[in-house]
Amino acid sequence: MAVNLMINGKATEVDADPQTPLLWVLRDHLGMTGTKFGCGIAQCGACTVHIDGVATRSCQFPLEAAEGVKITTIEGLSPDSSHPLQKLWVEFNVPQCGYCQSGMLMAAAALLEEIPNPTDEDIDQYVSNICRCGTYTRVRAAIHKAADMMKA
């Protein structure tokens, strides 16, 4: 089934089974591999994208639901890695293996959009992604710093 998608501001047509998770449409059908496969059951958050600005786990989001919404992936978070979080992730040496960090960044970006000055509890709630390398303390610090800078 051909479906029209709007990804990172660009219209794209995909021909795939309507039940195919958006994750695999992005990665396999469209070759956009920045969005990662971690668990397949919306537990780990590695596949987080924005659907109309809402942080969404794309492994449980079927293609048929993706028509008519705006999809933003890590490739579209900023055109040149200039999002404050992307800069701070580098500045704070946040990632270790880096595999979960696309999802972390997308979750954190949606949080700051929703709550520009988040508390630790807000971060706990919105950024529930799994990082096996244990980068949590740096993720938290970078989010707080980004909030400070975006305020200024």
Next chain:
Amino acid sequence: MNEIKTTRRNFIISSLALGGALVIGTRAQAATVDVSPWDLPNTTGSAEFTPWLTINADGSVIVRATAVDIGNGTLTQIAAYIKEELDPVWDQIKPQYASTNRDYLEENVYSGPKVGGALAYFSGRSTGPARMDTYLQVAASARERLRAAAAAAWSVPASEITITEGMLKHASGKSGGFGEFVTAAAAIQLAEEPKPKDRSQWVFLGKKHPGKVQLPEIVNGSLIYGVDVIQPNMVYAALRQSPVMGGTLKSFDADAVKSMPGVLAVVAVKPGDNVPTDLKPPFPFGVSTAQHAVAVIAEHYWQARTALDALPVEWDDGPGAQWKTTQQMNDAAIAALDKPGEKVEVSTGDFEGVFKAAKKTVEGTYLTPYCEQAPMEPLNGTAMVTPERVDFWHPSQHSQMAYMVAADETGVKPENVFFHQTFVGGGFGRRVFSDDARMVVAVAKHFPGRPVHVIWSREEATRQGRYRPLMAGRLWAALGDDGYPTALQGRVSGGPGFFVSGINDTAITSMLPNVQIESQTVPFHILTGPYRGPGYNSNAFFVETFLDECAVAAGIDPMEYRLNIFGKWADIGWAKCLNEVKAKSGWGEALPKGQGRGVAIANWGMGGKADAGTTVATVAKVEVSKEGVLKILQIDLAFDTGRIVNEDAVRTELEGGTMFGLNMAVNEGLNIKDGQIVEGNFDEYPMLRMADMPAQINVHFGGLSDNPRFNEIGEPPAGVIGPAVGNAIFAATGKRIRQMPFRTQDMSWS
């Protein structure tokens, strides 16, 4: 669908507007690492100084890395060595992975005994002497050749030429970049190779702490991990192995799925179907065999997954099915401790005589379960097999092992096997043995001529692991009149592949005059492998929980108890680490009821010797509710690697290793039912998340002894956090935790 927030805004526009207004200090970074830096050929106009180092016409420097970067920063460290001795512009250094094929053809140029041997291609530490010395020498030699070439071109003495930030300069005003001199320089024979600088002369190593070179490509999603590999004409495969390890494939009905969308083939894999190679396995744990399995190959991954789920398959479970429950296995491991171990690991003095005469003895029995490394990138690989050639893209932790396995599975001559090392989404030991590599190639060889991308589901990866072994341990100590141990006896047991490291070779075992450590293997069928801090990750828990029990029996503060014991150990790092965390953690300050502090200290890699390995002392402060809910309030740790070269890289590994060990201790434990692993995904095998962590893990540097070694840092913290937390739980509640994971233990109090 899992929606995290409910209100909608136009995110993109606002963030762009903000981004442009920001000024952020930037740390030194090499923005030029290729997203897929695998065994690339030299480019036109470049000159190869040695197989390790090529300088391009534009002055950029290619350095070839053997050690796989699994997030521990090996590529960055290797770039730092080049920066120190050759001094190119930092972001003109381009690490690439050294070709295993070339290593084979050129007599182990990258893996000979002088450059790392069996571990050369292993993602271990990047600061081992073989690696450090190799890269510093390679860079120093290139530097002197460039100076000699410029000296000839400018007719000035080489000694008057300086190199700074990629520029050669002479006081006469002459200057030029590396690119101008590469061809001449690479051809120069020096009468004598230069000596790399003494450590006291370093200006970059130990002074700067660059972030990982691949960070810019991580944050925009462009870095290519194994699972991201896309090759022309590629197909996908979904894999299912015998649910009971060691079981066999009885039958499957391919006809039931062959007409499903995209399905190309259903293939069976079995052990012994390989064509062995003459290559020797580089990693010292032997060669994997394929497991009985079935795989569906399809045009797209989701088609393969869907068809695999629909595929009727019958298995013969084999003898592993005799293990009906986890409890049955735990009981068997603990029962093995009741009789003398089949192997005596250590025996010194007269431990029996001391125990007989002792007025006071302490005994403790401990258990740690099977644990899965669970790297976030599920196991995967892409292989194209033809009768003449294998191309293999794979996120290995040991490229040379994966290369060897690809040859061994297909029978293709090693010179025609091309292994392409990708970035790796976490390792923790899981990707060392290359059993995953073998399964990829074993599937792909049934579909020759097209690249086959095999991806494990999370459930398949979790249930088909090479786990941290189930282990049980019992320790006895005889205490003298002063309350301190005079003799120690220990027995450990576990399934095949368990390790005694961390108990047979630790400080207390080496220090006491009367010691016996025994071990006993129990015939479990579950496959095991390295998991961050093999052996140590169980044994440090046994030893350090037990030592806490001894301190309590003696009525002595657990910190003082350890200081008095390890203050006498020949390695001053132990006392330094303990004193550091004692001072920095608030040890001894009063706490409300339900809170407690615990300490643990251990060393990874010491092999029974002082001034070796990495020592870590950790203090955990916890709170336990009356209902028994555990919260970690604060973590302080001090360490002794001897010396360090990149402070922030060390800090990140200590933070990460502590988190890993905390998850292991609190959360992790696989269960067995009728021989199968029960847990499949993160809903059943929980991981700590942001909300479970203290805001900070306080890493303190006052434990460093300055002993002349740069020991590894990733594994050492994983062993001590568990017993530190367990000992803190005891301090808070009076309940002694002797089994992992802690979440299954009753911690309630009144």
